[in-house]
Amino acid sequence: MLNIMKSPTSRGKNWILSLSVILFFSCFTFAQRDRKDEPREKIEALEKIKLLEVLNLDEDTAIKFFTRRNEHQQKMKELFDELDSKRDKIKDKISSAKDDNDPELKKLTDSYFSTQQKLEQEKKRFFDSLSDILTYKQIAELTLFERRFREEIRDMLFMKKKRLKD
Numbered sequence: 001m002l003n004i005m006k007s008p009t010s011r012g013k014n015w016i017l018s019l020s021v022i023l024f025f026s027c028f029t030f031a032q033r034d035r036k037d038e039p040r041e042k043i044e045a046l047e048k049i050k051l052l053e054v055l056n057l058d059e060d061t062a063i064k065f066f067t068r069r070n071e072h073q074q075k076m077k078e079l080f081d082e083l084d085s086k087r088d089k090i091k092d093k094i095s096s097a098k099d100d101n102d103p104e105l106k107k108l109t110d111s112y113f114s115t116q117q118k119l120e121q122e123k124k125r126f127f128d129s130l131s132d133i134l135t136y137k138q139i140a141e142l143t144l145f146e147r148r149f150r151e152e153i154r155d156m157l158f159m160k161k162k163r164l165k166d
Contacts, residue, residue, distance in 0.1 A: 047149055054145050055138045064133045072126040079119045086112040 052062060090108045097105060130139050 043153060050149060051142070051145065054141050055134065057138075061133055065130070068126070068129060068133070072122070075122050076119065079115060079122060082115050083112065083119070086115060 048066065051057075055065070057065060086108065090105070090112060093102070093105055093108055127139060127143065130142070134142070
């Protein structure tokens with residue numbers, strides 16, 4: 001976990017090797033998908049590179065981390081899909097309900113918030129599960145990274161749209 005014993009050159013080699021492994025698998029994955037997903041895939045690849053940089057992961061740790069993270073992201077995707085489905089059911093029920101106090105609306109709303117709670121529990125479970133491969137500092141860095149990265153991407157997209165308008 002601690003890189004105190006490694007020289008800067010050794011750390012650099014590990015970082016480059018880790019980056020190469022991730023880029024290889026990313027490129028392999030990219031070749032399998034449609035072009036419409038390309039911008040999202042590029043953002044995901046950039047996110048992985050930045051994560052390697054921020055967390056300063058060696059090759060073995062990077063592989064363990066990204067394997068666990070991919071599993072977590074799949075679970076999160078399933079929960080977001082479930083939320084979307086429940087949101088659609090609520091919209092449909094609102095438009096078809098004859099009574100503003102329809103008990104079905106309460107049931108659907110409760111179910112929606114229950115799924116949101118599952119999302120938060122999954123996030124917490126994922127971060128708790130990292131303690132065997134990351135230091136507490138790395139986990140804290142990861143906690144801050146996700147929001148910061150989303151904000152950077154949003155700002156870049158906003159600036160690009162603004163430049164296109166000008």
